[in-house]
Amino acid sequence: xxxxxxxxxxxxxxxxxxxxxxxxxxxxxxxxxxxxxxxxxxxxxxxxxxxxxxxxxxxxxxxxxxxxxxxxxxxxxxxxxxxxxxxxxxxxxxxxxxxxxxxxxxxxxxxxxxxxxxxxxxxxxxxxxxxxxxxxxxxxxxxxxxxxxxxxxxxxxxxxxxxxxxxxxxxxxxxxxxxxxxxxxxxxxxxxxxxxxxxxxxxxxxxxxxxxxxxxxxxxxxxxxxxxxxxxxxxxxxxxxxxxxxxxxxxxxxxxx
Amino acid sequence: xxxxxxxxxxxxxxxxxxxxxxxxxxxxxxxxxxxxxxxxxxxxxxxxxxxxxxxxxxxxxxxxxxxxxxxxxxxxxxxxxxxxxxxxxxxxxxxxxxxxxxxxxxxxxxxxxxxxxxxxxxxxxxxxxxxxxxxxxxxxxxxxxxxxxxxxxxxxxxxxxxxxxxxxxxxxxxxxxxxxxxxxxxxxxxxxxxxxxxxxxxxxxxxxxxxxxxx
Numbered sequence: 392x393x394x395x396x397x398x399x400x401x402x403x404x405x406x407x408x409x410x411x412x413x414x415x416x417x418x419x420x421x422x423x424x425x426x427x428x429x430x431x432x433x434x435x436x437x438x439x440x441x442x443x444x445x446x447x448x449x450x451x452x453x454x455x456x457x458x459x460x461x462x463x464x465x466x467x468x469x470x471x472x473x474x475x476x477x478x479x480x481x482x483x484x485x486x487x488x489x490x491x492x493x494x495x496x497x498x499x500x501x502x503x504x505x506x507x508x509x510x511x512x513x514x515x516x517x518x519x520x521x522x523x524x525x526x527x528x529x530x531x532x533x534x535x536x537x538x539x540x541x542x543x544x545x546x547x548x549x550x551x552x553x554x555x556x557x558x559x560x561x562x563x564x565x566x567x568x569x570x571x572x573x574x575x576x577x578x579x580x581x582x583x584x585x586x587x588x589x590x591x592x593x594x595x596x597x598x599x600x601x602x603x604x605x606x607x608x609x610x611x612x613x614x615x616x617x618x619x620x621x622x623x624x625x626x627x628x629x630x631x632x633x634x635x636x637x638x639x640x641x642x643x644x645x646x647x648x
Numbered sequence: 649x650x651x652x653x654x655x656x657x658x659x660x661x662x663x664x665x666x667x668x669x670x671x672x673x674x675x676x677x678x679x680x681x682x683x684x685x686x687x688x689x690x691x692x693x694x695x696x697x698x699x700x701x702x703x704x705x706x707x708x709x710x711x712x713x714x715x716x717x718x719x720x721x722x723x724x725x726x727x728x729x730x731x732x733x734x735x736x737x738x739x740x741x742x743x744x745x746x747x748x749x750x751x752x753x754x755x756x757x758x759x760x761x762x763x764x765x766x767x768x769x770x771x772x773x774x775x776x777x778x779x780x781x782x783x784x785x786x787x788x789x790x791x792x793x794x795x796x797x798x799x800x801x802x803x804x805x806x807x808x809x810x811x812x813x814x815x816x817x818x819x820x821x822x823x824x825x826x827x828x829x830x831x832x833x834x835x836x837x838x839x840x841x842x843x844x845x846x847x848x849x850x851x852x853x854x855x856x857x858x859x860x861x862x863x
Contacts, residue, residue, distance in 0.1 A: 441765050472773060479771035489766035493784045503770040506780055548766075555770055 392417040392590050393438070393559060397447035400433060407433045409614035410447065415559075415592060420585040422601040422622075423594045425611035426637060431594040432486075434611075435563050438592070439481040440474050451481060452558055479507055482552030486564040488544040490536040496523060496547045497532040503555040515554075522550040526580050542573030546580055553584075560584065562593040578604075598641050602626055610634045652829040653836045660833075663819030664840045670733065670815060671802045671844065674740040678801065679794070681741060682748020689749055690756035691778065700749060707746035712804050715739045720811040736808045740801065747797050755790035756782060788856075795852035799845055816840060 393415040400408040407430045415421050423431045436442040438449055440457040449456040457474060458466035469477075490499050500519035504510040510518070523532055526546040536544050545565055552560060562581065566574045578597060582604050585591055595601065601608050601622055608625045610618045610633075618631045629635045689700030707715070719739025723730040759782050767777040809818035820837045824830045 439769055441768060475768070475771045475773050477771075478769060481769075483769035485762065485766065485769075487762055489762045491763065491766070491781055493788070502767075502772075502780065506776040507771045507773075551770070 392419075392452060393592070394450045395434075395438075395447070398434065398437065398444055398449060399446040400430075400437060400442065400444045407614050408437070408444065411611070411614070411616055412447075413609055413616060413619065415590060417590050418588040419606045420589075420591045420593065420604055421607050421609060422605035423592065423609045423611060424596070424598070424601060424637070425617075429611045430614040431611050432563050435483075435561050435592065435594050438559075438561055439478050439483055441483075443468075451477075475507075479503075479555055480558045482555055482557035482560040484545070484548050484552055484560070484562050484565045486567050488536070488541070488548045488568070490544055490548055490551070492536050495533050495535050496528060496539065496543075499536070499547055500551045500554050503551065507555065518554055519550070522553050523547070526550050527576070540573055541569045542576045545569065545577045549577075549580055549584075559590045559592070562591065562595065564594055564596070566595065566597060596641075598626065598638070610637065612637075650832055650836075652827050653832045656823045656827065656833060657836070659823060660816065660819055660836060660840060663814065663816035664844065666814065667802070667805050667816040667841075668844055670737060670740075670805045670808065670813075674737055674744055674805070675798050675801050678741045678744025679748050679798075681745035682750075683752050685745060685749035686752025687756065687778075687783075689753040691774075691782075700753070704746045704750050707743055708750070712740070712743050713807055713810060715743050716807060716811060732811050732813045733808075736811050736813050740804065740808075743804075744797065744801050747800075748794065751790050751793045751797065752786065755786035758789050759785045791852060791856050795848060798848055798852075802845055802848070803841065 395414070396412045398408050398411040399406075409430075411430070411434060413421075423434070425431050433442055437444045438451070438456065443457060448458075454477065455466070456477065457469055459469050459473075460466050490496075491502065494502065497516065497519045500522055501512070501515045504515035504518050505512055508515075520529075520532060523529060526549055528543060528546055528550070531539060531543060531547075536547070539547065548565075565581075566577050569577065574597070578600050581591070581593065581600070585604050593600070593605070603622075605622045608620065608622050609616055610625065610629075610631070612633050618625060618629065618634050625634070626638065629638055685700050685703065688696050689704070690697075692700070716736050716739045719742070720732065720735045723735055763781055763785065764777065767781045772781070805815055806817040808815060809821075816837060820833050824833050827833065
């Protein structure tokens, strides 16, 4: 479903992604761990082309992200409309929720169906109501984001992304801005989504979530993948020194529990 | 003491009517112009943005009196005969347009980039994103400074008499010349200007409330 090969990106003199390669099969949940500044979020933003990348390629469902190959194998940037059409099938959830503050919860979820998919408002509302009920917010449809807790806002944001019926969901540290007691409700929604067979890439610091839900864990540092493997294996027997140090800093070894 | 004001009131009210009319025309046309320019000035193609920037930059650095004189003399210079109100009104629209355009442009650019990232990640195209996500939030940010500009514009109509266009403050000076009751008349004129401006303040407060949302 997703194939990333030798992905490179720099912000000026600063190399952020230094040749990242990995693949994600359909229905797989891959968790990306790593210290801040390791390039995880940038990589995620490249995957729906919110950030352009310098070299290498990302393919989602076979389609090269952001560029088109002309006859000679050279690549040309795609038009804004083509990139938008591509993004319709790749959902993204952000650390800071990014709900539209001037729209109620249900209207936030309707935004994609109405203004991108061109679905009639009535049908779009039905879709939105079903999704909000699914993330446990049937009672909060008419509320504006400012009146919702962080956990509720993030669940609306997940519903908003799902309303586009994406093939892939990208989660960018979606619980990092939440009060500790609100983290669980968001992770629960994500866990169900993974069980339902959604293809997911999850950038997070929640090691327990990685252990319990991930099919595979990728550990990144300094713009490169340091270690990759099945959760138990990787968390219990980390080979790379940097991964050992990273896991050590997280509450003295959640992994052993 | 205020007898002279009372008997002059009908004449002053005629002037006030012209002031209201001129204000409404210049504020609405200038705001329209400013919204269009401010929007393309924020999100249009680079040459258009540059052109808008030059327009704003020039007009912000010129007193409105000079713009009014230019407006008054540009038509004859080009060989057209134009009514003084039209000439000076056009000058005011161009002037107000520059200020509104800068407010609108600033408000659009002040909408957080995270909002645009969210809209893009849904696959929203340029125009729906502008219409549904950016402009509603920009409009809320722009409301207080827009009101300020509207109020300033009402008061700037008092300058149009420099090219002989008659309105409230011109009428007031005429009455004072005849009656010599300067204090009473200008006190009355002050109240009239306030009455004209007050509904604008109310409207703005209503709009601010309507578009209010905690952020």
